[in-house]
Amino acid sequence: MTDERGLMREARVADELVSSADEVAFQDAFLRLVERRTAIYTMGDSTSVPTHVAADLLRSICFVLGIDPEERTVPEQLLQVDLESEFRRRLAEVGRKVEAAEQLWRNVCIAMPLIPNIALRDTLTGIGDFFKHYDYRSMAHEVPCSIDYPLCHPVDSSLSGIDFIAEYLRRMMIEAQFLRFFEIASCERVLAAASPDYIGLLVNVYEPVAINVIGLVLLGEDPARLAIGDGERTAIAARLEPLGNAQRARALQQVATKTCDVLSVSDEDAREYLIAMVSELLPRIEVGLAYRSLDAVFVG
Numbered sequence: 001m002t003d004e005r006g007l008m009r010e011a012r013v014a015d016e017l018v019s020s021a022d023e024v025a026f027q028d029a030f031l032r033l034v035e036r037r038t039a040i041y042t043m044g045d046s047t048s049v050p051t052h053v054a055a056d057l058l059r060s061i062c063f064v065l066g067i068d069p070e071e072r073t074v075p076e077q078l079l080q081v082d083l084e085s086e087f088r089r090r091l092a093e094v095g096r097k098v099e100a101a102e103q104l105w106r107n108v109c110i111a112m113p114l115i116p117n118i119a120l121r122d123t124l125t126g127i128g129d130f131f132k133h134y135d136y137r138s139m140a141h142e143v144p145c146s147i148d149y150p151l152c153h154p155v156d157s158s159l160s161g162i163d164f165i166a167e168y169l170r171r172m173m174i175e176a177q178f179l180r181f182f183e184i185a186s187c188e189r190v191l192a193a194a195s196p197d198y199i200g201l202l203v204n205v206y207e208p209v210a211i212n213v214i215g216l217v218l219l220g221e222d223p224a225r226l227a228i229g230d231g232e233r234t235a236i237a238a239r240l241e242p243l244g245n246a247q248r249a250r251a252l253q254q255v256a257t258k259t260c261d262v263l264s265v266s267d268e269d270a271r272e273y274l275i276a277m278v279s280e281l282l283p284r285i286e287v288g289l290a291y292r293s294l295d296a297v298f299v300g
Helices: 004-041 051-065 076-080 083-111 118-133 161-179 184-194 206-219 230-240 245-262 268-290
Strands: none
Touching: 004 051, 004 076, 004 083, 051 083, 083 118, 083 161, 118 161, 161 206, 161 268, 184 206, 206 230, 206 245, 206 268, 230 245, 230 268, 245 268
């Protein structure tokens, strides 16, 4: 009679054999898929391409299938499907992402206030070119456009292709909609106080405005005025200086939440975006308090 430990050993061996068989079958199917996609890329001319093109085609296929090319593991679900059919299905999903992102880009272009920052305008134009040049059928991992404008919260560098562009545009829309609460002239005064050459420099136009709004809400003032003078900076310092670091962090997070309520920001992503800025604002406030000046934090 086979003992319990023997049964467990046999089960493990069986699992390894099945896993190995699945992986071998996947590798064969993957190689056939690479050959077919290469033939499509060369318009049936050849299944042989230069090394750098082959590497890009491989990365594109991995992008579509959700495989990390740097990892050696394959998502379990891909071992259980017809790979060619699954690739076509996911490629169609990528196509739908492109359509949705292009519409989002149009909406961002409309929503973004006409603040004359060169990097902002050039980046919006560049993203428009992305949709003209992006070949998601063969080079889905690429981002064929120039993006210079720095967001308040940068997009994760691990994202690529349409995933990067879609996330970048999502964040840009959050910033655009926030800026639309205020007059362009008021925004420009704050930006000029924060960075005299805000037009030509690679600066984010959302952050200085959002910081001032948080400062004004902290004081119970009308955030629409945006500018903060010496008296307000002194009052902000008086509120924050007696607090410990943890208390100061909680207080500012509460003010950021209240700011969303005051402005009637109901979108959860937009609320989280503003609240997340507090962790980056805190060190600047602490340095300012240490040097007894918040002039570089809240501007007017």
